[in-house]
Amino acid sequence: xxxxxxxxxxxxxxxxxxxxxxxxxxxxxxxxxxxxxxxxxxxxxxxxxxxxxxxxxxxxxxxxxxxxxxxxxxxxxxxxxxxxxxxxxxxxxxxxxxxxxxxxxxxxxxxxxxxxxxxxxxxxxxxxxxxxxxxxxxxxxxxxxxxxxxxxxxxxxxxxxxxxxxxxxxxxxxxxxxxxxxxxxxxxxxxxxxxxxxxxxxxxxxxxxxxxxxxxxxxxxxxxxxxxxxxxxxxxxxxxxxxxxxxxxxxxxxxxxxxxxxxxxxxxxxxxxxxxxxxxxxxxxxxxxxxxxxxxxxxxxxxxxxxxxxxxxxxxxxxxxxxxxxxxxxxxxxxxxxxxxxxxxxxxxxxxxxxxxxxxxxxxxxxxxxxxxxxxxxxxxxxxxxxxxxxxxxxxxxxxxxxxxxxxxxxxxxxxxxxxxxxxxxxxxxxxxxxxxxxxxxxxxxxxxxxxxxxxxxxxxxxxxxxxxxxxxxxxxxxxxxxxxxxxxxxxx
Numbered sequence: 300x301x302x303x304x305x306x307x308x309x310x311x312x313x314x315x316x317x318x319x320x321x322x323x324x325x326x327x328x329x330x331x332x333x334x335x336x337x338x339x340x341x342x343x344x345x346x347x348x349x350x351x352x353x354x355x356x357x358x359x360x361x362x363x364x365x366x367x368x369x370x371x372x373x374x375x376x377x378x379x380x381x382x383x384x385x386x387x388x389x390x391x392x393x394x395x396x397x398x399x400x401x402x403x404x405x406x407x408x409x410x411x412x413x414x415x416x417x418x419x420x421x422x423x424x425x426x427x428x429x430x431x432x433x434x435x436x437x438x439x440x441x442x443x444x445x446x447x448x449x450x451x452x453x454x455x456x457x458x459x460x461x462x463x464x465x466x467x468x469x470x471x472x473x474x475x476x477x478x479x480x481x482x483x484x485x486x487x488x489x490x491x492x493x494x495x496x497x498x499x500x501x502x503x504x505x506x507x508x509x510x511x512x513x514x515x516x517x518x519x520x521x522x523x524x525x526x527x528x529x530x531x532x533x534x535x536x537x538x539x540x541x542x543x544x545x546x547x548x549x550x551x552x553x554x555x556x557x558x559x560x561x562x563x564x565x566x567x568x569x570x571x572x573x574x575x576x577x578x579x580x581x582x583x584x585x586x587x588x589x590x591x592x593x594x595x596x597x598x599x600x601x602x603x604x605x606x607x608x609x610x611x612x613x614x615x616x617x618x619x620x621x622x623x624x625x626x627x628x629x630x631x632x633x634x635x636x637x638x639x640x641x642x643x644x645x646x647x648x649x650x651x652x653x654x655x656x657x658x659x660x661x662x663x664x665x666x667x668x669x670x671x672x673x674x675x676x677x678x679x680x681x682x683x684x685x686x687x688x689x690x691x692x693x694x695x696x697x698x699x700x701x702x703x704x705x706x707x708x709x710x711x712x713x714x715x716x717x718x719x720x721x722x723x724x725x726x727x728x729x730x731x732x733x734x735x736x737x738x739x740x741x742x743x744x745x746x747x748x749x750x751x752x753x754x755x756x757x758x759x760x761x762x763x764x765x766x767x768x769x770x771x772x773x774x775x776x777x778x779x780x781x782x783x784x785x786x787x788x789x790x791x792x
Contacts (some may be wrong), residue, residue: 311351312499328395340507355500361470549759554712712752
């Protein structure tokens, strides 16, 4: 076997091992074999990274003119474009995502850094209409301080950009904790950040497990804000940890996103959107449209067409340009999917296609596009986030009924509506309790479009013009404008 690639953490502008010298291997999902070794961050390593970020925050970085910080953001964007193929290959090996997606995404994510570079000098304060004579008060926005950015393995370049870019634009410093499941891409990214010449300690990249690494980071007294993308259970731990430092917290926690197709929908368009929403990226997307509601008049015809499309999806090696769906990222996901499908079938669900491990590889985590008919959306596969290519399908009759069903879930990140009736599209999109609704399309992102959910899908928004303000705090400054001395504070009037 070839020698494993070795990575180090990026702390205070230096490449370092864990102080305990502990490491762990990261696996290639295509063959379930280790391919790289990374440091396992200890609590002391976390303290080193946060202390370095605090030192940088107390230095020149937040004092730079916004346009000077913007130059570094644009440089990061240019590095992403120049190295998109390398980043794509590493991410594909480490996560199993298709190379034709990862390298294009790395190139596209550069636009997020350009976007926030353009906003760096656009955040303004205000003059307040104060109700006191000879007094003027103004507000200004100041950087928060050290930001803990915790990103998962899926879409990690995107989910890093939505945190790192606005944080840097506003003068904050950042400690990125990348997922222990697939951290290699983020260390390659850190190399590119270093090449921009950004001051030491402004960006730090570490990885490790929830305890001690995650716990130490989210409870560290110098961390002022936590921006987390992951699951609800981990988020609850983070909220408890943040009680130790009273840091601000924003959470993006995934979902169980519903999609409704009405009788008058353009069926080919809807099938394409649904296929992209649940089978794109092997269903490993936080906005995956995994609950499908079909109006009863088109149910059988549409479902047959959708299943036929799903069965034609080409499963294969993620580096192969002809592959349309690669492996799952890890064995735990595979187990969760199989368990929930088994329970769903035992409770009355009917398998339309897929449902068993794919034979493409006996070693990799391959699972085929799977469609299950469910008589209600409280069955396990229809209720739980599986983070895989599993679609639960149900019937509905009226618009009112489908809105109620779409809202009857603990999550609220994304949703979709397919209809030729624009008024209905607006009614349903406004009525569905989700942070995002796609109408006659699905699975789109843009630097200018806010991203985030409600309910158990978390709170706070990433991307968009408003999110840049989330990396600042409002400061009020009072001016006394008269040449006369202020009144005797003890005089009774």
